[in-house]
Amino acid sequence: MIEHELLFLGLLMEGPKHGYEIKRQIEEELFPFIGLKIKSIYYPLRKMEQLGLINKDIGREGKWPEKYVYSITPKGQKIFDHLITESFLSIERPYFNIDLSLYFLDYVDKGIARRHLRARVIFLKRIKRDLENLKKGMKAPKRHLAIILEHDVDLVEAEIVSITTLIDTLN
Amino acid sequence: MIEHELLFLGLLMEGPKHGYEIKRQIEEELFPFIGLKIKSIYYPLRKMEQLGLINKDIGREGKWPEKYVYSITPKGQKIFDHLITESFLSIERPYFNIDLSLYFLDYVDKGIARRHLRARVIFLKRIKRDLENLKKGMKAPKRHLAIILEHDVDLVEAEIVSITTLIDTLN
DNA sequence: CGTAAACTAGTAAAATTTTACTAGTTAGAT
DNA sequence: ATCTAACTAGTAAAATTTTACTAGTTTACG
Numbered sequence: 001m002i003e004h005e006l007l008f009l010g011l012l013m014e015g016p017k018h019g020y021e022i023k024r025q026i027e028e029e030l031f032p033f034i035g036l037k038i039k040s041i042y043y044p045l046r047k048m049e050q051l052g053l054i055n056k057d058i059g060r061e062g063k064w065p066e067k068y069v070y071s072i073t074p075k076g077q078k079i080f081d082h083l084i085t086e087s088f089l090s091i092e093r094p095y096f097n098i099d100l101s102l103y104f105l106d107y108v109d110k111g112i113a114r115r116h117l118r119a120r121v122i123f124l125k126r127i128k129r130d131l132e133n134l135k136k137g138m139k140a141p142k143r144h145l146a147i148i149l150e151h152d153v154d155l156v157e158a159e160i161v162s163i164t165t166l167i168d169t170l171n
Numbered sequence: 172m173i174e175h176e177l178l179f180l181g182l183l184m185e186g187p188k189h190g191y192e193i194k195r196q197i198e199e200e201l202f203p204f205i206g207l208k209i210k211s212i213y214y215p216l217r218k219m220e221q222l223g224l225i226n227k228d229i230g231r232e233g234k235w236p237e238k239y240v241y242s243i244t245p246k247g248q249k250i251f252d253h254l255i256t257e258s259f260l261s262i263e264r265p266y267f268n269i270d271l272s273l274y275f276l277d278y279v280d281k282g283i284a285r286r287h288l289r290a291r292v293i294f295l296k297r298i299k300r301d302l303e304n305l306k307k308g309m310k311a312p313k314r315h316l317a318i319i320l321e322h323d324v325d326l327v328e329a330e331i332v333s334i335t336t337l338i339d340t341l342n
Numbered sequence: 343c344g345t346a347a348a349c350t351a352g353t354a355a356a357a358t359t360t361t362a363c364t365a366g367t368t369a370g371a372t
Numbered sequence: 373a374t375c376t377a378a379c380t381a382g383t384a385a386a387a388t389t390t391t392a393c394t395a396g397t398t399t400a401c402g
Contacts, residue, residue, distance in 0.1 A: 102319050102322065105318065107255075158329030
């Protein structure tokens with residue numbers, strides 16, 4: 001929920017939006033960078049409206065039928081500040097999906113594990129390449145996207161090194 | 172759900188266990204490494220039982236009252252193999268919590284952002300130190316734990332570099 | 343002109359997760 | 373001898389998320 005709140009509030013910090021636009025932005029703009037999967041937006045939006053973090057107003061444009069416009073309230077902005085601070089200072093140390101599998105590595109045949117890990121490295125390299133191309137291909141260099149991409153590239157690179165070493169030690 | 176299934180099945184790969192033991196292991200052994208937060212175990216266990224992935228038998232030990240023992244079925248083992256393979260080859264590229272905040276960086280005062288990011292670096296360094304100490308302090312060097320720890324150290328290190336660079340570019 | 347794709351807004355029901363409890367046993371400390 | 377912490381097993385209700393739909397509008401394309 002915390003992440004969801006930060007997500008919706010952050011999107012509304014840019015300006016008022018209607019639901020479809022929020023959904024589209026999450027699916028098309030944020031997903032490739034953030035990997036948040038959000039299947040429904042109306043329940044969270046209603047919740048946050050009840051909490052007074054956002055407003056929902058009728059905003060008719062042209063001949064379109066109803067079009068509800070969501071906007072962030074002062075209280076919502078305060079919460080946004082709070083959440084983003086919390087996220088920056090997030091007490092949780094980072095965790096990585098693959099770790100769970102590594103924890104159970106003993107229950108996997110060594111040969112198979114090695115093959116899987118090699119495949120993972122190849123996959124990670126492809127991702128790295130894609131990310132770098134994506135960064136190059138960005139026209140109007142959106143600063144925040146560039147930052148995230150660099151961050152991702154670095155971490156993917158680290159994972160490649162890490163897994164490669166692991167493969168070698170997997171006697 | 173996928174991750175939960177892998178978690179429970181993996182724990183049962185080690186041998187039959189009762190619920191409390193599973194809970195304890197998640198909270199005390201896995202949590203520090205994996206960071207999975209699981210508040211209740213009985214619903215997932217019942218679910219997996221219904222799916223035929225695990226068995227639940229009465230296993231009385233000593234004078235203790237009822238003690239239900241969960242164990243993995245052949246079908247469960249098959250699913251375990253499948254899930255762990257999937258996880259190794261996981262098509263999703265890695266995502267990082269902080270990225271969402273970075274995406275919204277423009278809505279944060281630069282000075283504040285810089286301070287937050289510096290604090291994060293300090294925090295990451297402490298984590299790195301803790302992880303290294305933890306690795307040193309391990310008596311019976313549990314191989315899988317050591318692997319995860321190294322992996323984590325590398326990635327935390329990468330994040331330190333990444334965020335440090337970011338701070339510098341934050342004019 | 344017709345039609346398909348994208349725009350707009352949801353809801354109802356199912357599934358899952360979280361929270362807040364209950365109920366009793368046993369081993370170790372005082 | 374008794375009290376406390378850890379051991380054991382849950383359930384009920386609330387909250388949230390996911391899935392699978394409905395319903396209509398506008399724009400672009402052939």
